[in-house]
Amino acid sequence: xxxxxxxxxxxxxxxxxxxxxxxxxxxxxxxxxxxxxxxxxxxxxxxxxxxxxxxxxxxxxxxxxxxx
Numbered sequence: 355x356x357x358x359x360x361x362x363x364x365x366x367x368x369x370x371x372x373x374x375x376x377x378x379x380x381x382x383x384x385x386x387x388x389x390x391x392x393x394x395x396x397x398x399x400x401x402x403x404x405x406x407x408x409x410x411x412x413x414x415x416x417x418x419x420x421x422x
Contacts, residue, residue: 357365365373384392393400 361375365375370376393403
């Protein structure tokens with residue numbers, strides 16, 4: 355999710371309801387255009403995203419093994 359600097363500072367590391375905020379619209383996946391922009395512009399974000407994808411792949415493999 356993305357927001358302006360002011361709202362991000364207000365929310366901090368708290369839940370929306372803790373700071374009396376609400377979403378303006380439902381979250382949805384980034385389009386390829388925006389994902390490419392963010393991942394190219396912010397290398398650390400790209401590294402974190404790649405780690406997330408790898409951990410999600412590893413986790414889904416373990417769930418499949420457990421259910422078999």
